[in-house]
Amino acid sequence: MxxxxxxxxxxxxxxxxxxxxxxxxxxxxxxxxxxxxxxxxxxxxxxxxxxxxxxxxxxxxxxxxxxxxxxxxxxxxxxxxxxxxxxxxxxxxxxxxxxxxxxxxxxxxxxxxxxxxxxxxxxxxxxxxxxxxxxxxxxxxxxxxxxxxxxxxxxxxxxxxxxxxxxSHNRNVSINDSRIDQILGHIRQNVYDNDLTKISYMANKFNMSQSSISSYFKKATGESIHQYVTKYKMKLVEYRLQNTEFTIAEIAYQLGYTDESHLTKTFKKYFSMSPKQYRKDLAVNK
Structure with missing residues (x-):
């Protein structure tokens, strides 16, 4: 070996x-x-x-x-x-x-x-x-x-x-289904860059008006683009809290939040506790 x-x-x-x-x-x-x-x-x-x-x-x-x-x-x-x-x-x-x-x-x-x-x-x-x-x-x-x-x-x-x-695994997808896959893929790949997940940018990229892409996304996923991006970011925050030693401020910067308090406020909405408390609970339960 x-x-x-x-x-x-x-x-x-x-x-x-x-x-x-x-x-x-x-x-x-x-x-x-x-x-x-x-x-x-x-x-x-x-x-x-x-x-x-x-x-x-x-x-x-x-x-x-x-x-x-x-x-x-x-x-x-x-x-x-x-x-x-x-x-x-x-x-x-x-x-x-x-x-x-x-x-x-x-x-x-x-x-x-x-x-x-x-x-x-x-x-x-x-x-x-x-x-x-x-x-x-x-x-x-x-x-x-x-x-x-x-x-x-x-x-x-x-x-x-x-x-x-x-x-290509689902051979029965329609053209519209393929487009939503493309939009979701774009968000996942560019979630670290706020400019690339703005509605205005994605509307231009996918040749749709801002109102059209917003309503299309909502109909296809049941969520607004902003809700989807935020929820996806919260998954990343949770993962980094669990598996890295980055500070809350570092994680906020990495994921495009203006400051730690902005990230903390958003995180609380999804997890009913602050990122610091979430990490503290993880340490206690290990």
Whole structure:
């Protein structure tokens, strides 16, 4: 087994097996598994999939998995440890890693199995995977920045493929349904930037008037655009309170709130307590 680390925040393991000895198990954080060679079955949360060379799997927190190896297999695991969420670690582009992982975590449409639906994207990801491995092994100047940018790109491509895979999963969607999927996807991908989730911006992007996109969104989702964006942000706030060491002020800044008091006021409406009290209760109940 080979092991490589980037500040222990991002850990790479390489394994080669004739037989998978480990019991079904789960992990606390995200993991990307690259199948370097071999074939067999990969079971995720009780669902069994055949795997082959060049498949790519994503494991989310609390997912349970194990392999059944038919032909000698090699795997590379990209693991994201809890230090990714620690404000004490000065990691290049950590903010973008966190944003991509949150998009995966809160994307309601994750479908188990090989996560890549476009073969050209698969080729790109494997090329980037090879770059990451070479940079780890050689540790040339700027290798940390190169690895960080590479991982952010891999996560972005996976997010795109999961979104596309879900959109094509339901073959009976109408044109109107496809448009609401596009609008929802735009919001999820750009929720960190207030300007890009304004009604005026989205109306222009989707060739609709502001009144038309507002009424269309309300009819399709039962919520206003503002309500949806706010609720989605509250999910992100809750996740960061649970899994990071960011202060309330830092979280407010990251999610585009004018100040901590504005975030606290909004959070109370959804959780009936302040973010500080929410985090305090988490610590008590651990």
């Amino acid at each position: 080979n092991r490589y680390t980037l500040h222990e925040t991002f850990v790479v393991h390489q394994y080669s097996f004739d037989k998978w000895e480990a019991e079904p198990h789960n992990h606390n954080y995200f993991e990307i598994i690259f199948v370097e060679k071999g074939s067999g079955y990969h079971t995720i949360n009780g669902i069994r999939f055949r795997y082959r060379k060049n498949d790519i799997f994503l494991l989310a927190p609390e997912d349970t998995h194990h392999f059944e190896i038919e032909k000698h297999s090699g795997f590379t695991h990209f693991k994201f440890t809890e230090l990714l969420f620690s404000s004490k670690v000065n990691l290049p582009d950590r903010k973008y890693w966190l944003q991509r992982i949150e998009q995966l975590l809160h994307h309601p449409n994750i479908i188990p199995g090989d996560v890549i639906s476009h073969e050209d994207d698969r080729s790109i990801i494997w090329d980037i995977h090879n770059v990451v491995m070479e940079e780890f092994k050689n540790e040339k100047i700027y290798y940390q920045e190169i690895i960080s940018n590479a991982i952010s790109t891999i996560l972005s491509i996976i997010v795109r493929n999961i979104s596309d895979k879900y959109s």
